[in-house]
Amino acid sequence: MYLPTKAAENFIGPDDVILTVEKYGRGVIHDTYLVKLRGLADSFILQRMNTYVFKQPERIMHNLRVVGEHIRNLEKPAESNAGSRWEMLHIIPTGEQRDYFIDPEGGFWRALSFISGAYPLEEVAGLDNAREIGRALGKFHHLTCNIDPKLLHDTLPGFHNIEFYLKRYDLVLSNYASKEPVNADLYCREFIAGRRQWAPVLENGRKHGKLQMRVIHGDPKINNIMLDEQTGRAVSIIDLDTMKPGLLLYDIGDCLRSCCNVIGEDAENPAGDLFDLERCSSVLSGYMTEARKCLTGRDFALFYDAIRLLPFELGLRFYTDYLEDNIYFKTDYPVQNLNRAVVQFRLVESIEQQEDRIKSLIEKYCLM
Ligand code: GN1
Ligand code: MG
Secondary structure (H helix, E strand, O other), rough: OOHHHHHHHHHOOOOOOOEEEEEEOOOOEEEEEEEEEOOOOOOOOEEOOOOOOOOHHHHHHHHHHHHHHHHHHOHHHHHHHOOOOOOOOEEEEOOOOOOOOOOOOOOEEEEEOOOOOOEEEEOOOOOHHHHHHHHHHHHHHHHOOOOOHHHHOOOOOOOOOOOHHHHHHHHHHHOOOOOOOOOOHHHHHHHHHHHOOOOOOOOOOHHHOOOOEEEEEEEEOHHEEEEEEEOOEEEEEEOOOOOEOOOEEHHHHHHHHHHHHHOOOOOOOOOOEEEEHHHHHHHHHHHHHHHHHHOOHHHOOOOHHHHHHHHHHHHHHHHHHHHHOOOOOOOOOOHHHHHHHHHHHHHHHHHHHHHHHHHHHHHHHHEE
C-alpha cells in the first residue's frame, strides 16, 4: 500500500516540512490521517478515500470545490461576525493545484482543512447542544441556499428517495425465504405496509414543484457537528461526502431524528416516548436563527411530514439491510439492523403520538 507520508508530500508547499503523519479519528469509511507541519503552517487532514463505497470520488471533490468557492465569495471580512467562529471544511490542493492525487497503485488521496480546538459531539448532553446542532445545520443551509443545485453532482443516486427504498424493500422481501419471520419482523412489515401510501409525501411535493431542490448536507447527524472546545458553540458541520442536490426537509428531518431520539440508534428494548419535544424545540430555534429565510410556506406545510418521514426512511433502510444480511450498515451481531429498524419505527410512533404538539411548534417557527 502506498504510504501516507509519501502521499502527504503532494499537498505541501515548497517551504513546508512535515513533522508527523498519524492515523486520526474514528471514521470507518476512509483512511484518515492528521498531517502536522513545522512552523506556522496549518495541520491538515489527509484521506485515502474509499472508492468501493464512493465509486466516483472526483464527483465529491467537484461538489466540495463548487460549494467552497461559493462560500469564499460570500465571506466579506468587514461583515464577518467576530466572536461567532464558523469554519467550512475546504480542499487543500496539491502543489499542482489539483484537488486530489492518485498514487501509482490507484489510491485516491485528498487533503482537507483541519478544524482545531473543536470536537465532534457524541451525544446531546443538554438543550444547549440541541440548539447548536440546529444552528450548525441552519448555518450550512444559509451559506449554500443560493447555489444552483444543478452545479452539483448527484454523488449517491436514490439517496433519501423513499420510492427507491420501497422498491428495493419489495424486491428484497420477495426474494427472502430463508428465515422464519420473528415478531419484530412482523411488526416491521406491518409498520411499513401501514405507511407506504403516505411515504412519498416529499417526493410528490418535489414532483409537483412545491418543494425546490437545494444543496443539502445529506447526513446532518449529531456526531457530524463540531463544537468549539472553549465556548461549546457549533463551529462546523463535517462529513460533506453526501452533500448533493436534495430537499432541505430531508436534512431537517434527518437532523431531528438523530438529535431528538433519547435512546440512541442502537438501543435494544425501545420503550416510552422516544422523541423529545424540548430537544426538537431547541434544534428548531437554533436552526431558524440562521436559516429561517431559506424556507417557504410550502416547506412549512410539509415540515411535520418530514419529521415523521426521515426516521421511517431510516427504519426501512435498516430493515431492508437486515433482510439482505447486512451488506450496507455494519453490524456487531446478526439482528442489529432489525433492532435498529424497530428503534426508528418506535421513534415514528412517538412522533405520531405528539403530532399536535409538534405541529404547534412548527407553527410558532413559521411565524418567526
Ligand atoms: C450512515 O456512514 P454514516 O454513519 O456517516 C448513512 C446515513 C444514516 C446513518 C445512520 C451514506 O451514515 O444516511 O442516517 O448511517 N449514510 C449513508 O447511522 O448511507
Ligand atoms: Mg456520513
